[in-house]
Amino acid sequence: MKIRAASDVGGTFTDLVYCELNDQTGAIESIQTEKAHTTPPDFEKGVLSTLKKADISFAEMIFFAHGSTVVINALTERKGVKTGLIMTRGFRDILEIARGNRPDFFNLRYEKPEAFIPRYLRREITERLDYKGQVIENLTLKELSPILEDFKKEGVEAIAVCLLHSYANPDHEQELVGKIKSLWPDVAIVASHQVSREWREYERSNTAALCAYVQPIAEKYLSNMEDALHNNGFDGSFYVMRSNGGIDTVKSVKEIPITVVESGPASGVLGAEALGKLLGIENIIAFDIGGTTAKCSLIDQGRVSVTSQYMIEKTPLSSGYPIMTPVVDIVEIGNGGGSVAWLDDHGKMHVGPQSAGALPGPVAYGKGGIEPTTTDANLMLNRINPNYFIGGEIQADMEKVRSAFEKLGDPVNLGPQEAARGVIRIANHNMANALKLVSINRGYDPRDFTLVAFGGGGAMHATALAKDLNIPKVVVPAHSAVFSALGMLLSDLRRDYIRTSPMPLDILQAAAIGKTISEMEDEALASFAEEGFSNDDIYFERFLDMRYEGQEHSMRVPIASSKIAEKNVDLLHRDFGNAYEREYTYRLDSDVEIVSFHLAAYAQIEKPELSPIAEDKDVANAIKEKRDVDFDESGVAEAVIYDRDKLGAGAEIQGPAVIEESGSTTVIFPDQSATVDRFGNLHIAI
């Protein structure tokens, strides 16, 4: 028996999802999960304990993928190492000047987020390139030694280097890094061109600085994890989930660990993409509701959307910190199952972003929570079964829940039931806004999409949201509560290369456009070859970021090949114009320019096939009970309650109905119907 496993280290729990493969066919025989407490600072212990609890033989494990919050935690808890920064002469304060914006703009006592590296550890070196990458002033390496001496005296453990226009020409950065390595072999070094080949010196230097700041921590963490697995007999392939929606080798992640900053959320989107491929669904909105947040991301024609405009700690009140690394474009809002409902001073009801967390948790837990949460509201409406709460682990304390809603509704003259409906409607409204942000606001029509809903709460809200947004179909995958981790098991390796290289979109540039893409492809092939992948394993997606001349914001347009003939340039003009008009309602006669080239390079690895479930169209066995469920605007109706584990392939269910499984509940409204496909996924027609 061979085993593929994926582990996701969260703040509270470490999740393990693993599948046993059929020795003959290689298809997945079973998918199972295990959970253990996360064990900081020795996170590998929690991972090992899930593997041991699951009684997995390490020798049989051929594949282990790992998603981790180690990088984001080190950043948000400020637990990185003491880091120095070297920049072009005249620019050491860029990290502190940042972009000068003040999002909390009426506030005349705004506080700017503090730079990760203080001024005395930010040093300058004489050199200069122009924007074309040409050398204006040579690199003055003799200035380096005193800087390194000072850094050593100050106890610096990592150095970030960012020189102006290094995105266009990394020679000076490479030379400088080489010299630092020769003078100080032990120090961790990150040069900005390694993390990004895009322009904007603040964003790039901050990314390099944050990457250096966490590099020693991440390296040690991953080495410990590798050692722990190997010491237990693991001899398979070890991969790490990156933020770009792909997994990658440990070796490459150790070099630039900042690329795993959004490791966890990305894997759910990846899972939705993989499921879409399996089911032949190309247009997907992936939607994940957890305890404190809801996340969504749009997949257009099978392509996950990746952005490098990622921020941490950005809020409406703070400018946050940019990290210019490819991250799956996810919109996240502070609304999840544990989000607390509250009234403001003016009697307006809000849900979230505060969450009751795991402790005290929702009122229904009976662990001291007194403020009603979204989960409590779903209990009040009988959508969640009080007698099968958290898979039957807890008997919901409905008396406390009811009194919490009485208290919430009283000041605004709403009864407890109405207040609970209000909570659901506001939570749904917030989530619908997030869904609109990734779809309507970007010119996509939700009617062309399928909502793939997962996480503990995804299935609970998805059908109402789809109705609201005219999304015709919802798919609730099998194992929806642990679907995120499953995504890692179904994925290829992915590396993103983004390069700023502004040029007009003009037939005269056809050769230059093709050359830039080919160079990037060669770089990707070489990088994968170093780790033993053959060119046959590699496939690409190529994009151009374009805009009308003079604009700032660019649009990403796919391009099929690196071979660009003159007629392809005309087609690119047309594709850009179409994409632009779709989003903004008009097009211009202005010249178009290319700003950046984006290559997503994939290395194919062996992936398991999901195995079908048994067919059983008779749903009678799966019926647990009937109960009255409050469907809000669709009224209170007697709904049939099904046990999802007992539904076979081909089963058809007519709403009003509720489908229960461990860790998740699917609500089917009176005018909706669901079918179970051959892999056990629920398809709900809205």
Add this chain to the structure above:
Amino acid sequence: MAKEDLAPKVAEHDPITIEIIQSSLRSITDEMFATMRKTAMSSVIYEVLDFGVAMMDADGELASSGSGIPSFVGMLAPGIKSVRRKFTKPDDIKPGDVFATNIPHHGGVSHLNDVVLMQPVFFNGQIISWLANKAHWVDVGGTFPGSISVDALDIYQEGLQLPCIKVIDQGKENQAVIDIMAGNSRVPDITVGDFWAGIASMRSGEKRLQALIEKYGDETVRYAIADYIALGEAMARTELKKLPMGVYSATEKLEDGRVVKAVVTITTDAFTVDLRGNPKQGKNALNSSLDATIVDAQMVFKALTDPQSFANAGSFRPVEVLTDEGSIFNAQYPTAMGVYYETGMILFDLIWKALAPFMEQHLTAGHYGSICGTFLGGKHPDTGKEHSIVEPQLGGWGASLDRDGVNALYTGQHGETFNVPVEVAEQRNGLMIDRLCLNDAPGGEGQYIGGKGINLDYRILGDDWWISMTYVRSESGPWALEGGRPGSTNYINVVRKDGSEKRYSSCTALPLEKGDVVQVVTANGGGYGPPQKRAKDSVFSDIKNGYITAERARYIYGTEA
């Protein structure tokens, strides 16, 4: 529908629905804002965010706004009122119409470069709302490149005037008007692009608003808007009552020797800014329209009354402004107003200064206090295309009762404004930037120190370039609080390629040649508290970080490093 009909009827309107509609109004203006930002052609819009969008009720009262800068939030409602004053016949305003205005004296505008576009939203033949968009267009013609100079004598020198006209008639654009706008601009492509960006922004809002009305019904949406404005007012009045009542005043001497003053009276139900007795409007562009002046007062008021909550017409109802017609704060047609933003900054800072000693939990010591608008232009040395840039500058903020001032931040009149990255600026503008760093000049010391301004050096790479700029606070630095030291000053230094230097606080189309360097220097903010009270560790850290030299630390703080 008469206002009386909109009086709250709690029983009829489910509070949850109303909350959802009100939250949707915020997302509508957010979306209008995002669309404008993504489609605009000039960096003054997409990076400086010198634009605002708004949704008004049928009467033109501000319901929700999306803005990069607070000074545009309150400016759009008067624009709608100017359309309603001019287009009074029954069929004057139809679905699909778009109106444009840019004359500051007529309402809703600050200077000619700020072009306001306005569009009614109809439902069942009735106007239910107005959408509007105001953006700084890079060049609207006139005597001076960029259309802005302190030396303009009247509005005719400042460019093309759009006297509240219909630019799109029932969805069909008036091409003649667009051609005239393009023909009067030194950058016609950008002008037309920014015009359409404004249209796209309003259309995105219209689509969402129509969907909202279809879902909830026009009557409910109208009610929700009225209730939202009433909520804004209730919140403002609650906060107003928490402020210390009294009469507060401040004066300031301007660069040209004139003295301005403001008297602020706070009572339990009004926040009154009395500007009577101020200097008469001048024969230059340092004048402000009444609407711009009112917005300056509103901004300080909002900073004192829950700045983090939303802002709509209700939020500003307690604000009253008294002015003399024909004064610099209420200038009359055809006075020039191109540099109104510095006049506005002077006023904003003056009200702030009057109140700060009594409201230290809300207000810092004086910040660098100038937009430092810098206009540069010439031929891009690589493309040969005529090019101009409009950039405000970053500066130092004042210290406050429990912390140092912020380094290098945009002014209190800016907001989600971004500076232009050096790497982008060099490619786009054809300049070299020799340095961008914090200003190490002395000033702003205290128990808490003022934030640092910046040094930004532009190296000119081609002949026949020019610069125009007017910075205020170039003679006296930002004011301190509680015995801190005042900050430093704003100015530019032009270093010619022969090595000669000259300092300017204002210039118009000053010629620049290849090899000249324009050194922008912005002020450090004012300090808070006597320097003797600064913690020793903080002084050592300042020295280590190079924020102060050891010699000056000894002199100011008496500290031995």
